[in-house]
Amino acid sequence: MKSIKSFFAKKNFKNFKNMLKGRQNHLNRSIAGNSLLFVIMAVCGLFMAMPLIMLTNNALKPLDELYQYPPNIFVRNPTLTNFTDLFSLVNLSWVPFSRYIVNTIIITGISIAGHILCASLAAYPLAKHKFRGRDFLFGLVIMSMMFSSQVTQVSNYMVISALGLSNTYPAVILPTFAYGVGLYLLKQFTEQIPDSMIESARIDGASEWYISFHIIMPNIKPAWLTSAIFQFQVIWSNTGRLLLRDEELKPMQYALTQITASVGREGAAAAIAFVMALIPITFFLVCQSHIMETMISSGIKE
């Protein structure tokens, strides 16, 4: 009797809350607290989004508004001239601009796929197996993240040219496979997979490879997608200036920054700043929405 009563009480409480917030799976929430959080997030959000707003508005400003005083954040006479300027500049590029785009797709696609495969394969034994040298090897990965990349760039260049990879796609692709941040993230998520799940698969006669591909990998997809976001950013900020000499091999981000580098192109530069931000944001949104989907569909935990 008592349990039925409390069941209804809880249910009523939830319904009431749903009207206000639409969050069903959390107990212990007060309306006042929810409203306070909403206000905090609105204020902070505005502060965080401010530069995005300015970036968008600048891209739409005609030249005279870009130099206006007092400076105005919001555009008055929005125009797409900056983008048409950019488009005509892009058509003047050394090799057809589509070539740069293809290069970016090849480099980014293979890098992310290869990295996620290598790192998830390695994450499983590092998180769940016992073998000699495990902690030492994993310690090396973490420590390697702490050495300034500005210094290793030079020795990295030496290694790559000693291997004869300089000025080829693999020069920029292969090192990204061994991206330590991604391995670390995947290993941390693999640790959270319950041992009982792996044990029962073993009892059913599954090999370690089968477990890795069919139990571990599907369950760490949120980590995959998060790691893909990080790696996309790393690749996107790397113009390959040191390692790729042929114009035919260079990625789009290189070509775009080259246009900004020349003087007297404020308008096109504003458009480029917008595009340079838009592409990683799009990638981010695609990955984030998939994270939500996988979480809804899987329900993996014990």
Added chain:
Amino acid sequence: MKSIKSQELTSYLMIAPFFVLFFVFVMMPVGMSIFFSFTYFNMLEPPSFVGWNNYTRLFLDDDIFLIALKNTLIFLLVTGPISYFFCIIFAWIINEFSGKFRAFLTLIFYAPSICGQAYLVWGLILGGDRYGYLNGLLLQMGFLSEPINWLNTERYIMPVLIVVQLWLSLGTAFLAFIAGLQTVDKTLYEAAAVDGVKNRWQELWYVTLPAIKPQLMFGAVMQITSSAAVAEISIMLAGNPSVNYAGSTVVTHLIDYGTVRFEMGYASAIATVLFFIMIGTNKFVQKLLKRVGG
């Protein structure tokens, strides 16, 4: 016995692809850089061995390194923990919301980190003449009678860089927390409510944080590496060298020697010192994190 051996072999085979590439493309360059730190190396002639010279010069003869070290320690010990705290709090608050709105909030808060050089917008905001947005605003409202050169005045440089760094701080760690929070088992909260957890703060400390401990550890390493490596914002906003070296950090100092003066040996010594500072900080932080959740 045999099966243990074969399982060990499987483990090694599984980690092989990653670690072979890791040793070639990551460990070798790091090892070479540590070796260069004991040499004079201008990248044109082969390196010549100089023993501990770079290190003694760094600590005894380089006044700017001491300024840079002080600034980096401020970023590492003050800005770093604050931003780590922000990452947890904002990820947790965002997780309280649902559906599209939550995805939107994630984007807004992560945006400064994802837009590459979005921090350059601060250059516009803090422009030193009347065209800077902040100066323009303050002049219009009558708070200032003449524009302040924010990025070229010694006493404003560090505070400005700290604000920009905090603004940028919801990065890798933040996103890892968001992903981690989504995997927390919902039944844990119901169990905790039965056990007497009364409000969301208790829930955070006793349920949520322990459940995402692996992500917390990951986030700590990310926050240490990013706050110890602050350089780009300083160089792009305040210049390198900045006025009176007020905005110098260990990494801007290293970039100065490595790419401007072609003293790679000395730059490597700076990197090696920073490397050990970060390892030490990480050891300490990981110990602290073991206490999360009481």
